[in-house]
Amino acid sequence: MAESNPTALVVSAHSADFVWRAGGAIALHAAKGYDVTVVCLSYGERGESAKLWKNEGCTLEHVKTERRKEAENAAAALGVHDIQFFDIGDYPLGITEDAKYKLVDTMRKVAPQFILSHSLDDPYNTDHPATTKMTLECRMIAQAWGHNPGEKILGAPQLYLFEPHQTEQCGWKPDVLLDITSVWDKKYAAIQCMQGQEHLWEYYTRVGKQRGVQAKRNSGGQAGGKPVEYGEGYQSIFPRMVGEL
Template sequence: MTVASSSPAGLVVSAHSADFVWRAGGAIALHTRQGYAMHIVCLSFGERGESAKLWRQGNMSEEKVKAARREEAEAAAAALGATVEFFDIGDYPMRADKDTLFRLVDVYRRVQPEFVLTHSLKDPYNYDHPLATDLAQEARIIAQAEGHNPGETIVGAPPVYCFEPHQPEQCQWRPDVLLDITEAWDDKYRAIQCMAGQEHLWEYYTRVALQRGVQAKRNIGITAKKNIKYAEGYQSIFPRVTENLA
C-alpha cells in the first residue's frame, strides 16, 4: 500500500501479478530513478491462468498459488523500487464490480499519478487484459469528477499509455512511444528473475526489449549520442499537449 507523497507519482494497473514486470518494468525502474513514487495495482494474482508451473508441482491449492505469486510480485516491485497492492479479484475469468471500481478510484486520488500505464485496449488472447484497461480508464474518469465523494482532491488528466501485449499485431497495438530503459535494464531483469512461476518468459521479454531498443535508436535525431540498447514500447490513448514539436 502507498500513501500520498510530495514526489511526482506514476500508477500501473496490471491485470495479473507478473504483467507489470514483463511489460512496464523498465518504465517503473526508470521513473523511480528519476524521483517518481511508482505504485502498482495488481488486480489478480494470475492464480488460475498464468501459474501453470506452480500447478504442475502437485499438492497445490489456489491459496498456495496466490501466496507464491504474491511473494514473487512483491520481490519484483521491490527490485524496481515501487510499491504494490493486490485487489485479488480473480482471473480466468476476471470480473470487476462497482466496489472494485471505486476502490481503484480511491487509489487514483491517493496516488495522484502524473501518468498511468496499463494494458492494450484489445487482446483476443486474454480478456482479462482489456478488462483491466477498461477499469483503469473508467476509474480515471470518476477520479476526475467533483461530484464523486465531494471534498476529496480530484485528479487531473494523467496521460494513459498502453504497454506492449504479448501478440501486438492481433491486439491492434501500435507503439507511438519508445522509452529508452537502458540505464534501468538491470533493475528490470532482476525483477524478471523474481517471476519464477513464468521462467519461460524471461528470454522472450529480453528479446522484446532488445528489439524495441534497436527501433528506438533508429528513431532518435541524427545528432543524438545516446547508446540505446533496451527500450519499451507504449501506445498513448490521449493526445499529448506540447509547446513545440521538436
C-alpha cells in the same frame, strides 16, 4: 513544507504483467525520484501459474501466496513505492463496483502524473483489455466533482498502454519508445523473480532488445542517435498539450 515526489500508477491485470511490460519504465522513473504505485488486480493464480499447478497437491491459496511473493520481490527490485493486490480473481477478472471504487480511491490518493496499463484489445487474454477498460472508467470517475464531493479530484494523467504479448493481434501501435538501458539490470532482476513463468524470461529480453534498436533508430540512428540497448514501447491514449513541436 517539503515538496512531495512526482507519482505514477501502474494497473496490472495479473501479478507479473507489470514486470514484463513496464518494469523498465517503473525502475527508470523510480530512479528519477517518482513514487510509483502498482495495483495488481489479481495474482494470475488460475490462468498464469501453470508451473505451480503442475506440482502435486497444489492449492489455490498456495499459488496466490507464491505469486504474491514473486510480485513483491520484483517490485522491490524495481524500486516500487507501493504495491497493492486487489485479489479479484482471474480468468476472468471479477471486476465489481467495489473494485472500481477502490481503484478510483487509489487514483485520487496517488494523483499520478501518468498511468500505465494494457492494450485496448487482446483476443488471447480478455483480462488485459478488461483491466484497461476499468482503468479508463475509473479515471473518468476520479475526475468527477460529484463523486465523493470534497475530495480532491484527479487531473488528466496520460494513459500509456504497454506492449501486449502479440502486438499484431491486439491493435497496439507504439507512439512512444522509452530508453530503459540504464535500468535494464533492475528489470531483468525483477523478471527473474517471476519463477512461475520462467518460460517468458528470454522472450521479454528479446522484446527489450528489439525496442532498443527501434528507439536508437528513431532518435537519429546512424546519423548520431542515442546508443540505446534496451527499450519499451507504449501507445498513448490522450492528446498531449504542447507549446511547441
